[in-house]
Amino acid sequence: MKLLRIGSVGAERPALLDASGTLRDLSGLVPDIDGDLLADAAAMDRLRVAAEGGALPELPGGGEGEAESLRVGPPLGRIGKIVCIGLNYHDHARETGAAVPAEPIVFMKAPDTVVGPHDTVLIPRGSEKTDWEVELAVVIGRTARYLGSHEEALASVAGYAVANDVSERAFQIERGGQWDKGKNCETFNPLGPWLVTADEVPDPQALDLRLWVNGELRQDGTSAEQIFPVAEVVRYLSQFMTLYPGDVINTGTPAGVAMGMAEPKPYLRDGDVVEVEIEGLGRQRQLLKSA
The missing domain is CATH 3.90.850.10 (Fumarylacetoacetase-like, C-terminal domain)
Incomplete structure (x- = not known):
C-alpha cells in the first residue's frame, strides 16, 4: 500500500493512493497514519481489504489528474524519533x-x-x-x-x-x-x-x-x-x-x-x-x- 496524509499543516487526514492514481480517504477507518496504526496488524489488514475491495471513498479533489492540487503532508504522524x-x-x-x-x-x-x-x-x-x-x-x-x-x-x-x-x-x-x-x-x-x-x-x-x-x-x-x-x-x-x-x-x-x-x-x-x-x-x- 501507498499511504499518505493530505491537508494543511497540522490538519492532515489519512489517505491511500490506489493503483489508478486516485487518492482514497481513510479517515472513516483510521484516525491517522502513525505508529499506533502500523503496530496494529488487524487494522493494517482492514486497510488492505478495503483497498482491494474498491469501497474506499475518493478524497475530494483527489481524483486521477486532480491530486496535484492537494497539499501532501509527511506520510507519518506523531513520529517518535x-x-x-x-x-x-x-x-x-x-x-x-x-x-x-x-x-x-x-x-x-x-x-x-x-x-x-x-x-x-x-x-x-x-x-x-x-x-x-x-x-x-x-x-x-x-x-x-x-x-x-x-x-x-x-x-x-x-x-x-x-x-x-x-x-x-x-x-x-x-x-x-x-x-x-x-x-x-x-x-x-x-x-x-x-x-x-x-x-x-x-x-x-x-x-x-x-x-x-x-x-x-x-x-x-x-x-x-x-x-x-x-x-x-x-x-x-x-x-x-x-x-x-x-x-x-x-x-x-x-x-x-x-x-x-x-x-x-x-x-x-x-x-x-x-x-x-x-x-x-x-x-x-x-x-x-x-x-
Whole structure:
C-alpha cells in the first residue's frame, strides 16, 4: 500500500493512493497514519481489504489528474524519533575523502524537522553551506530491542519513504560539538510523499536514488552501495536503543552532495529548487527560501 496524509499543516487526514492514481480517504477507518496504526496488524489488514475491495471513498479533489492540487503532508504522524546513519555509502565516503566506518555512524534528528515532501525548505540565517541528501527512510512498525538477526530486523520494518536529509555543513562540521547543529534546523527533513508498506519493497538494497538541483542531476545512486544495509542498520541500532512503531531511520546518502564537489561548491541558495526521487517510493520537490 501507498499511504499518505493530505491537508494543511497540522490538519492532515489519512489517505491511500490506489493503483489508478486516485487518492482514497481513510479517515472513516483510521484516525491517522502513525505508529499506533502500523503496530496494529488487524487494522493494517482492514486497510488492505478495503483497498482491494474498491469501497474506499475518493478524497475530494483527489481524483486521477486532480491530486496535484492537494497539499501532501509527511506520510507519518506523531513520529517518535529520527535516527540517522552517516557515511553509509561507499561512493559518498570516497567523494568526501572519509574512511569507511567500522560501525555505523549514528546521530539524531528531531521529529519537528519533518515537513511535507513539497513544502518550502528554509535556509538558516547565517548559512553558507546548506546541502542536500537524498536518503531511503525506514519506518519501524514493531518494537525492536536487541534483535538477533537480519530476518528479525526486516520483520520490524513497516515500510519505506523518501527523505531529504538537508544539512548545513558549516554548522555540522566547523562549529565544534556534534553533527546535530547542522542537521536540526527548521524544515530540514522533507519526508514522503508516501509510506510504502514493506510488502511492496521486496529488496531495500535494490533501489535507485536520484536528486536534482534546478533541473541538474546531482545524485544518481543505488541502495546497493550502502556500507551497512537496512537489515544490519535496524539490527545494530536495536542493540543501543529501543526502536518503536513510528520511529524513522534515515539510512544515509549516495555520492553527489555539494560538500563532495570541487570548489566553488554549489551549496543551496534562496530560490533553488530541489527534486528528490527513489524508485517506487515517489518524488519530492522543494523550493528553498531564506529563513
